[in-house]
Amino acid sequence: MPDKPDKRSRNDHNALSVFTDLCHETREALGAMQQLVRFPAGQAITREGEEINFVGIVASGILRMQKTLTDGRHPIVGLLVEGDIFGQVFDGATEVAIEAATDTEVYAFPRGRFETLMRRSPELDRAVLLNILNELDRTRDWMVILSNAKIVNRVAGFLLIMCTRFVGVEHLVQARRDGIEVNIPMSRLDQAHLLGTRPESISRALHALAEAGDIIINTPNRILILDTGALAERVGEEDLCSITNLKNLLANKELLS
Amino acid sequence: MPDKPDKRSRNDHNALSVFTDLCHETREALGAMQQLVRFPAGQAITREGEEINFVGIVASGILRMQKTLTDGRHPIVGLLVEGDIFGQVFDGATEVAIEAATDTEVYAFPRGRFETLMRRSPELDRAVLLNILNELDRTRDWMVILSNAKIVNRVAGFLLIMCTRFVGVEHLVQARRDGIEVNIPMSRLDQAHLLGTRPESISRALHALAEAGDIIINTPNRILILDTGALAERVGEEDLCSITNLKNLLANKELLS
DNA sequence: CGGTATTTTGAGTATCGTCAAGGCCAGTGG
DNA sequence: CCACTGGCCTTGACGATACTCAAAATACCG
Numbered sequence: 290m291p292d293k294p295d296k297r298s299r300n301d302h303n304a305l306s307v308f309t310d311l312c313h314e315t316r317e318a319l320g321a322m323q324q325l326v327r328f329p330a331g332q333a334i335t336r337e338g339e340e341i342n343f344v345g346i347v348a349s350g351i352l353r354m355q356k357t358l359t360d361g362r363h364p365i366v367g368l369l370v371e372g373d374i375f376g377q378v379f380d381g382a383t384e385v386a387i388e389a390a391t392d393t394e395v396y397a398f399p400r401g402r403f404e405t406l407m408r409r410s411p412e413l414d415r416a417v418l419l420n421i422l423n424e425l426d427r428t429r430d431w432m433v434i435l436s437n438a439k440i441v442n443r444v445a446g447f448l449l450i451m452c453t454r455f456v457g458v459e460h461l462v463q464a465r466r467d468g469i470e471v472n473i474p475m476s477r478l479d480q481a482h483l484l485g486t487r488p489e490s491i492s493r494a495l496h497a498l499a500e501a502g503d504i505i506i507n508t509p510n511r512i513l514i515l516d517t518g519a520l521a522e523r524v525g526e527e528d529l530c531s532i533t534n535l536k537n538l539l540a541n542k543e544l545l546s
Numbered sequence: 547m548p549d550k551p552d553k554r555s556r557n558d559h560n561a562l563s564v565f566t567d568l569c570h571e572t573r574e575a576l577g578a579m580q581q582l583v584r585f586p587a588g589q590a591i592t593r594e595g596e597e598i599n600f601v602g603i604v605a606s607g608i609l610r611m612q613k614t615l616t617d618g619r620h621p622i623v624g625l626l627v628e629g630d631i632f633g634q635v636f637d638g639a640t641e642v643a644i645e646a647a648t649d650t651e652v653y654a655f656p657r658g659r660f661e662t663l664m665r666r667s668p669e670l671d672r673a674v675l676l677n678i679l680n681e682l683d684r685t686r687d688w689m690v691i692l693s694n695a696k697i698v699n700r701v702a703g704f705l706l707i708m709c710t711r712f713v714g715v716e717h718l719v720q721a722r723r724d725g726i727e728v729n730i731p732m733s734r735l736d737q738a739h740l741l742g743t744r745p746e747s748i749s750r751a752l753h754a755l756a757e758a759g760d761i762i763i764n765t766p767n768r769i770l771i772l773d774t775g776a777l778a779e780r781v782g783e784e785d786l787c788s789i790t791n792l793k794n795l796l797a798n799k800e801l802l803s
Numbered sequence: 804c805g806g807t808a809t810t811t812t813g814a815g816t817a818t819c820g821t822c823a824a825g826g827c828c829a830g831t832g833g
Numbered sequence: 834c835c836a837c838t839g840g841c842c843t844t845g846a847c848g849a850t851a852c853t854c855a856a857a858a859t860a861c862c863g
Binding site for chain 2: 354356359360362364366367384385408411414421422424426428429431432433435484485522524526527
Binding site for chain 3: 477496
């Protein structure tokens with residue numbers, strides 16, 4: 290299969306890189322209305338079904354999108370990282386709750402003004418559309434991971450997604466001599482909510498991967514990945530995280546550092 | 547929680563109802579370029595990573611979107627029914643394979659001409675955007691269902707989604723004196739691929755629901771749902787399928803028939 | 804350094820996947 | 834009209850896996 294551009298990865302460190310293709314006036318207008326908002330870890334940003342009056346772009350940190358079930362469970366249906374847009378633009382209420390998984394900074398744009406700007410600027414409109422298409426693709430990736438019966442394999446997929454999606458985001462992914470170190474920015478409980486299981490199983494799965502020699506657990510949340518190929522094989526989806534692309538990005542990072 | 551408009555349901559029987567809000571010229575232009583294509587059950591429409599040169603709208607039947615894993619598994623990441631748009635517009639290759647789950651009719655629009663029309667008609671552009679947002683919501687619903695550990699509960703969620711999403715689509719959902727009858731338009735194997743399990747488990751789960759008195763299995767694919775509340779409770783997501791809305795739609799159907 | 808939350812480990816139970824066999828239904832051909 | 838065949842659904846038995854509950858160990862924070 291030929292190398293195709295991977296829409297999922299970002300290789301620059303600017304949260305607003307989604308907007309670089311926009312014309313000068315549009316960027317000016319966005320800059321004029323943007324406002325940096327901080328959320329401490331654990332804080333709720335929106336509830337389910339609640340209208341929010343701004344469009345947000347994550348500047349730093351991680352947000353989790355989650356549903357609330359009547360039995361008290363909180364399955365996570367997606368993560369938002371640097372550069373991701375949230376706050377459905379045209380469609381009133383968001384169907385998911387958004388909470389800060391880590392300390393987070395968000396660029397907020399007043400919703401009405403953002404929408405009028407979208408109507409005037411086809412490029413902005415398209416940037417938003419592409420962002421949503423990306424989100425759709427990623428959600429499907431999570432579905433594929435969740436459809437895996439064995440938890441070890443789900444965790445393998447989780448680690449790979451962490452690698453590819455968080456490359457270039459803060460200090461979450463770093464190339465080492467012996468592999469790739471990822472800094473998982475959430476608790477075992479959150480990981481369990483994301484992978485449809487319980488924290489104990491996550492722990493066991495990670496230690497099983499360590500046992501198998503695929504990873505090393507430096508601290509509970511700092512995982513050194515020794516064998517990306519082995520993980521990819523467990524998941525079964527070759528281009529889930531396009532390992533080649535990942536390696537290129539890591540090579541770039543090494544050049545930079 | 548107040549009644550909010552449910553974007554997931556359709557209560558008219560026209561596949562092109564997504565376009566009713568468009569202006570006259572746009573509809574004329576679309577009508578001029580549309581072409582009805584038939585696919586027999588089981589036929590592949592697109593492979594993963596393959597570019598397709600048309601934008602499709604399902605006229606009748608069911609399509610399944612699926613990924614292909616290296617180990618030969620084919621997890622299903624979504625279903626397309628009457629009125630659903632597919633064939634990502636701006637973003638070249640689709641990341642999923644699309645196959646006909648049943649005999650299907652599709653309105654095909656040449657992609658280039660469709661895109662130029664989109665650029666000229668903000669309403670069309672927005673209709674497509676809304677369709678994608680819907681798809682995103684539905685994919686998250688599947689994620690929530692998949693994150694359920696017990697297969698019985700996943701099947702319960704599956705049945706509810708079938709009810710709400712397929713109301714008004716062909717003869718798949720019908721109101722009865724004693725409940726709601728759904729006609730599942732796919733095999734146990736497909737259901738298993740969708741719910742991340744195996745056909746045997748689907749069978750056992752359905753019979754467990756029958757044992758519990760929640761449903762009656764008339765034929766393997768014609769399920770009479772006796773207690774939607776019990777199913778909803780298993781899933782835990784109250785507005786997954788907005789039961790009240792479902793009941794209204796069924797009431798309408800009865801008035802029509 | 805102490806206190807707290809998180810992670811890990813353990814043991815027992817429930818559930819699911821697997822493999823194999825049997826049953827049901829539709830379509831086919833005698 | 835009936836027997837046959839093939840595909841799908843169902844059922845059973847068994848091993849593997851994950852969930853539950855509890856306790857211990859570890860990491861984190863001041």
